[in-house]
Amino acid sequence: MRLSEFFMPTLKENPSEAQIVSHRYMLRAGMIRQSSAGIYSWLPLGQRVLKKIKQIVRQEQDRAGAQELLMPTIQPAEIWRESGRYDDYGKEMLRITDRHDREMLYGPTNEELITEIIRESVRSYRDLPKMLYHIQWKFRDEVRPRFGIMRGREFLMKDCYSFDLDYAGAKKSYNKMFVAYLRTFQRMGLKAIPMVADSGAIGGDMSHEFMILADTGESEVACHKDLVDLNIELMNLDPQGDHQTVVDSLTGYYAATDEKRDAEIEGTLGNDLAVARGIEVGHIFYFGTKYSEAMNAYVTTEKGEDVPIEMGSYGIGVSRLVGAIIEASHDDNGIIWPESVAPFDVGIINLRAGDDTCDTACEDIYAKLGDAGIDALYDERGERAGVKFADMDLIGLPWQLIVGPRGLKNGVIELKSRATGEREEMTIEAALNKLNSLAA
Numbered sequence: 001m002r003l004s005e006f007f008m009p010t011l012k013e014n015p016s017e018a019q020i021v022s023h024r025y026m027l028r029a030g031m032i033r034q035s036s037a038g039i040y041s042w043l044p045l046g047q048r049v050l051k052k053i054k055q056i057v058r059q060e061q062d063r064a065g066a067q068e069l070l071m072p073t074i075q076p077a078e079i080w081r082e083s084g085r086y087d088d089y090g091k092e093m094l095r096i097t098d099r100h101d102r103e104m105l106y107g108p109t110n111e112e113l114i115t116e117i118i119r120e121s122v123r124s125y126r127d128l129p130k131m132l133y134h135i136q137w138k139f140r141d142e143v144r145p146r147f148g149i150m151r152g153r154e155f156l157m158k159d160c161y162s163f164d165l166d167y168a169g170a171k172k173s174y175n176k177m178f179v180a181y182l183r184t185f186q187r188m189g190l191k192a193i194p195m196v197a198d199s200g201a202i203g204g205d206m207s208h209e210f211m212i213l214a215d216t217g218e219s220e221v222a223c224h225k226d227l228v229d230l231n232i233e234l235m236n237l238d239p240q241g242d243h244q245t246v247v248d249s250l251t252g253y254y255a256a257t258d259e260k261r262d263a264e265i266e267g268t269l270g271n272d273l274a275v276a277r278g279i280e281v282g283h284i285f286y287f288g289t290k291y292s293e294a295m296n297a298y299v300t301t302e303k304g305e306d307v308p309i310e311m312g313s314y315g316i317g318v319s320r321l322v323g324a325i326i327e328a329s330h331d332d333n334g335i336i337w338p339e340s341v342a343p344f345d346v347g348i349i350n351l352r353a354g355d356d357t358c359d360t361a362c363e364d365i366y367a368k369l370g371d372a373g374i375d376a377l378y379d380e381r382g383e384r385a386g387v388k389f390a391d392m393d394l395i396g397l398p399w400q401l402i403v404g405p406r407g408l409k410n411g412v413i414e415l416k417s418r419a420t421g422e423r424e425e426m427t428i429e430a431a432l433n434k435l436n437s438l439a440a
């Protein structure tokens with residue numbers, strides 16, 4: 001992509017409405033624009049990151065054995081009356097009436113809809129287990145939408161639902177998602193800590209929120225300090241395994257969201273206690289037969305008995321993740337994207353656009369990167385070098401290729417790492433080789 005053609009309306013000044021760094025940088029880099037309170041358009045640069053995040057989420061859901069479907073955003077009120085949640089949800093639910101006076105709503109979540117689908121087509125124990133997910137927009141009329149897309153009213157969520165015959169099966173599904181979540185966040189360069197979360201009326205210990213520690217987090221969380229630096233090998237795990245060892249090795253440590261903190265345990269931890277603010281990027285939840293009983297989703301067991309299906313639900317805040325990654329990875333000059341979610345792999349800065357030698361070298365690099373399948377953003381604008389450096393740092397591509405007349409005279413260009421700031425002089429060929437090997 002040539003920068004002069006790319007729609008990336010950057011802002012020079014810090015927007016006054018933005019209180020946290022991710023919101024500031026997303027507006028300044030031209031990633032999003034607010035449409036109304038808590039509702040945003042995703043401009044091309046933001047949309048590119050969102051797509052990368054969705055792709056990682058999708059790959060890890062698929063790997064865990066979940067299957068993707070797509071449910072609508074608009075749902076009928078009836079099914080929410082069946083579960084009893086139509087009134088409970090209160091003002092957070094956006095209620096709509098269609099032209100035939102039928103009560104509809106913009107889905108804040110999908111337990112009812114998926115349960116309706118399952119009860120109509122799943123009758124026998126032979127049809128289980130199943131895990132189904134989609135990535136779809138949600139609407140919750142939050143009292144206080146804030147921090148940009150971090151707490152929006154319309155936001156993109158991955159929500160997965162598991163259906164099992166019994167508790168043992170449900171626990172296995174829960175563990176699969178637990179591990180899929182750890183892998184998902186790790187691939188995005190994030191350290192997400194699973195913490196015991198409120199499990200509502202059901203009780204039990206099968207509800208975890210995945211928290212990113214950041215000063216700008218909305219809630220205060222606490223955990224054993226060893227958990228913060230714990231590294232567990234996840235990438236070689238057998239997707240078919242029950243993952244109990246991995247889950248146990250993490251849940252063995254104290255880690256609690258604000259509603260679940262325990263002063264007594266914290267007192268015994270002393271210096272081993274870490275208290276910090278956290279951003280919730282995911283939430284997994286076992287709720288047993290709450291919806292299947294209320295909505296009549298039963299299966300026949302091998303013995304011929306009818307039993308309600310055991311269920312769980314598993315959410316990831318896909319759009320919130322864009323902000324969470326920025327909160328976790330930035331400096332004073334802008335965003336520092338992990339390679340896996342960067343909107344482009346590399347930026348090319350032509351320090352003297354209009355100069356034949358520079359233009360020819362840049363065009364050559366740009367074409368070769370394209371051939372190698374490396375996504376480049378080429379700044380060929382007639383701007384001053386300072387402006388180009390500042391913009392490139394702001395949008396945070398992992399690598400920058402800096403091409404100027406002085407270097408080219410000696411046959412070299414500069415390769416800069418956004419994360420470390422290190423700049424290395426090398427030939428064009430060496431730079432291309434290095435980027436190729438990183439992409440491989």
Ligand SMILES: Nc1ncnc2c1ncn2[C@@H]1O[C@H](COP(=O)(O)OP(=O)(O)O)[C@@H](O)[C@H]1O
Pocket residue numbers: 109140142149150151152153154155157280281282283315316317318319320
């Ligand atoms: N208003 C919101 N804006 C952006 N993301 C949200 C919002 N509400 C929830 N999410 C994301 O969706 C995930 C699943 O939602 P859920 O656990 O049902 O939300 P909550 O805990 O806020 O009730 C959360 O972990 C969070 O990452």
Ligand SMILES: [Mg+2]
Pocket residue numbers: 209280282283
């Ligand atoms: Mg939650």
